[in-house]
Amino acid sequence: MRSNVASRSASASHEDDMILRYTLGERLNHWFGALTYAYLLITGLAFWSPYFFWLAALVGGGSTARFWHPWFGLAFSASLFWMFKDWRQDMRVDNSDRAWGRVISNYIRNEDDKLPPTTRFNYGQKLFFWGMCYSVILLLLSGVALWYTEALPWSLRYVRYTAILIHASVAFITIGLFLIHVYMSAILEKGSLASMIHGKVTAAWAWTFHRIWYDDLRGASRSKQ
């Protein structure tokens, strides 16, 4: 639904050759999620390993970090839930995605022209999205168990044992996803970061990386002619 709105907005502003990729709400939510995640990452890494414990000092010390980490976790989950609401349609994985996945090595080698065209989000982005969604569910469940770990009776100690493994492992998965996400959007793919700031991409960008989406936006009006 949202993408349609975006498409319409995009067609309305084609004069300056820019296409609206993310609405203001999407962008705000993204950055809300990004910041909360960053906090979780810093504090989580501090709890993870003595080599990162100094990170806690950046956010007010260990106790403060321990206090806010669960609350930020909740906030991040809320943000992700919002993304889920916004994007779950556009994130549907279909056969063309799988085909894209099979030649992902081309994508890695920046030979994007040797890839099948993609919709608003490519298969990699979708995997990232769903990876995050499922991870957050697991992090949330295990996180609550760790949040009030003292409230769990001794007879339920195995919940603690499980939670601690799940929380750490899944957090690591998200870190991996996050790093790739940041690398790709902020460093690798020129224009991505900007699109999350002012919301717009160039038509060329859209054509290059999300051709079906581009075509949908452009072609929709032409096919009516």
Add this chain to the structure above:
Amino acid sequence: MSQAVTEIVRISGHAGPAPGAGLNREFHVCKLVDTTTCIGCKACEVACLEWNGYPFTETTFDNTYQTMPETAWNYWNLIKFNEHEREDGSTMLLMRKDQCMHCEDPGCLAACPADGAIVQYANGIVDFQEAHCIGCGYCITGCPFNIPKFSPAAHKVFKCTLCSDRVTQGLEPACIKACPTGCLHFGTKPEMKELAETRAKQLREHSGFADAGVYDPPGVGGTHVIYVLHDAKNPELYGGLPKDPHVPISVRLWKGPLKWIGNLALLGGLVGMAFHYMRYGPKKEQEIPADDGRRP
């Protein structure tokens, strides 16, 4: 600890090196709890409470003499009572003083993420440093004996210190001092081990407790609190003393392989990305070809 205070390294007006200086005189302390001579008087509970300055908290009668179901953040020493019927129909009232076991391989310390919040002294005492505790509660998960307890008010975790403050000054822990029957002993680990084994042997040979033995679980590297039990084959009878305690396997995984795999993955990922960027460079948008036709 205590000998660190009293060990002499220099002597005034003394020719040559100070006698004994440089010798390693560190020893491991140990508390021996002989459950077979415990009378459940709770003097140790009160001594612990008073030495550590914790105030009265309300309790409720729960069909037992036991003061509360388990130790609390402000109640580190608790005698656990269990009515046990032996196979011959005779009754036993098992009483075991529960407190931190001061493991040689402490699960709490392994699990703790906060720099310096849990320390293990050379004498074997595992001590929580309140100032450094961040209240994450990972130690609760790491402990196989259900000892560290979280204070909702302080947002920190507390447990028995084996009176490290007293031991440093050459005193015995407060509970030992208060014990009226000599069921509690304090000394070096080898001394206590020998005393415990002697008592266990006596119980086997003279009191008809064929399975009497010493509880010093190897799963946690041995403990600095050891028990003499009438029935060492069934430590669970003594208020749930674990038969073969280990630091939970998940904590081991989490703090062991997982940590290194994670850290390596992290590093590998960063290096990989850098390599990728150098090798392939940025993805750039391409000009939309003219023959695309769809371009207005």
Add this chain to the structure above:
Amino acid sequence: MTNGWIDIKNTDMMLIMGGNPAENHPCGFKWAMEAKRNRNAKLISVDPRFTRTSATADLYVQIRAGTDIAFLGGLIRYAIENDRIAKEYLVNYTNAAFIVKEGFKLPDDGLYSGFDSATATYDKSTWNYEQGGDMSGKAAGVAKSAAAHGGTSAPPSLPPNVAYDLTLQHPRCVFQLLKQQYSRYTPDVVERITGIPQAQFVKAADLFTSVRKDGDMKKVATIIYAVGWTQHTFGTQIIRTAAMIQLLLGNVGRAGGGVNALRGHSNIQGATDMAGLYDSLPGYLKAPIPTDTDLATYLKRITPAESKPTPWGSMNYWSNTPKFVVSLLKALYGDAAKKENEFAFNYIPRADRDYSWTHIWDDMYNGKVKGMFAFGMNGVMIGPDTNKNINALKKADWLVVGEIYPDETSEFWKAPGITPDEQRTINTTVYRLPCAGFAEKDGSMTNSARWVTWKFAAVPPPGEARLDQDIVAQIFLRVRDLYKKEGGKFPDPILNLSWAYADSIHPPLPQVAMEINGKALADLTDPVTKQVIKAGQQLPGFAWLKDDGTTMCGNWIYSGMWTEAGAQIQRRGTEDPSGLGVYPNWAWSWPANRRVLYNRASCNLDGKPWDPERKQVWWNEAAAKWAGNDVPDFKPDSNPKDHLGPFIMNPEGVGRLFAPIGVLADGPFPEHYEPMESPTKNILHPEQSNNPLVKRFKTPFDKLGTPEEYSIVCTTYRLTEHYHYWTKNNPVNVQLIPEPFVEIPVELADEKGIRGTDKIKVISARGTYIAKAFVTRRLKPMMIDGKKVYQIGLPIHQGFRGIAEDEGRDARTPANLLTPSVTDPNAHTPESKGFLVKIEKA
């Protein structure tokens, strides 16, 4: 205690019965644990309830409350049957060989000879020894006592020349009578009375008497008890049974032996020593009675003459009674006590009837006692039948309570069930005086081991609190002033009371202690050593006491505690050269710093210790003197050849298996009687189920329940977490045990549908107690003569004032609402252990 706390470490065998030292004397119980650890000593715990003492026992035996004599009688029978007795000891150190008067009858029907049913008293003239010398091998009944049915006015006295049979074969010798008396206490009878299965009883009896296996005299057994034995209508007799067992087995006077009463307060021994009972004066001197018209009559009545086999010796230390009495009178009345006025003997009130605890309250209820001073005790809580006592206080004009907390006694009018309307009708004026607590005052304490130990005040009393002696002094001085001004019927005892303290308003306790120790009032010279004590000097011991008014002494047994050499009771020497735990230089023990009483009996006839490993005293042939690690409790130069009896306080010089004439009111041998409230008839003599001497009060509160209505046996006890009725004001103790509870067997709980922590009512014929149920396996149903009987128990600590009580966390009912006002005829102790109740869900 005949022995002492530390001495328990020397034992090989402990029978702990009628007491729960692990919980109530945890510090002293250390020595029981030492004996177990260091000597492999065995511990037998006999109790209605599996206690924390039982938890450390080698053998636990569950007994029906109040059947201790049946158990112990069975033990006597077992020891005799299996020849586990100390022959040499028995013949020479006890009255086993003494021949009892013809006409003495054993209580096959529950009554000894001489019972008068009209007055419910005994004519004890047949409870006596025959006179006539050695009867060994002679036929019975040769010598007839002329005085057997002679004049009735003079109380019977012991014959000086006792008939005896050292072969112990004479049918009327004490040993044969003893054997006959307890032949009825077979394991089967023991089982039917006590509920202890025969096999278990035999196991316990075999274990305990194993110390005399094959006649070996080396090992020693001790018997340890507390108020679980005293609080019965036959309590004194239970303790006597224990003493008899110890004499039979030769355990008295020996390290690790004896009969050891564990006192329930830090200084209850001191209270008893200083005449805690109405019928004694300090130092266990008998109080005068109305027939003691003058000092000579009184002294004649209370001073025993020796009574023994002619060839034997008897020190008969009580023959010094006149010295103790006159010195006491001098201490009490100073210069007013003169030879001319019989040392003011007539100032001493006469005990014309029973003034013991339950009588005080009964008299108050009946309007005879108008007011009460209650110091250092919580009268409403401690005695039986709380309801009666509260109703008695309602009738009093005034009540003065000296306490450190607002207690139930001073707030008796706030007891549960008294409405505000009723409160307005109570006219008793209550004066509450804040007193100093134990850490706020100095003074001495006498522990169970008879050690008199001085303590110093740690902190001053807070606020307006005052020292007890200051309060008492002020009251005394003002009363004296009133007598001075206004005169009175008999002002002399008050006006002439010696009050020679440096500060009469604040009598310093060291001066009181020195007064109790005694001093010379004239220059004294020892005829043998020529040692001189100058007038005004402290006496070194009671051997210096005189009956001519030249010495004064407040309590003869305490003489020696504060001498010219200083306060012996402040000594803190930790030397123990013998390793027997004697610690002769730690504090001071009465009498004469002896740590084990009758320690001459620790040696055989030749004066050699039964066990060379545990040498207490011994005869030093070279020095012709008794020497020892302890102070010999004996005539120091008495050659063993003289056969002087080791039990120097008895006129016989030997221990009493048979208690002749007036020693006990209810029989020379203990006999099993049922508690006044019992689930069963006495199977030995159903027609005489109870102690025939027990008297009952007549107020509407003095009801007894029937087993038909109240079928459960109930007993009361203390917990290690609390101390009587005051720790319920201390947060830490309240945290340890926050609320009252009732321990009930699982089977009974199932029957009644009660689960742990459910609130239940315990109902006796006298009152209802409400608390939470503690469902436990440590109390089991018992089979009593074929009938299933449940026992329950409840701690006494909580009442209607305290932390939990004030917060409304419990029902505020005192435990003694349930107990009856019936008492032991000898010690007047009420029967709080073993009464009948029923229970229901509240």
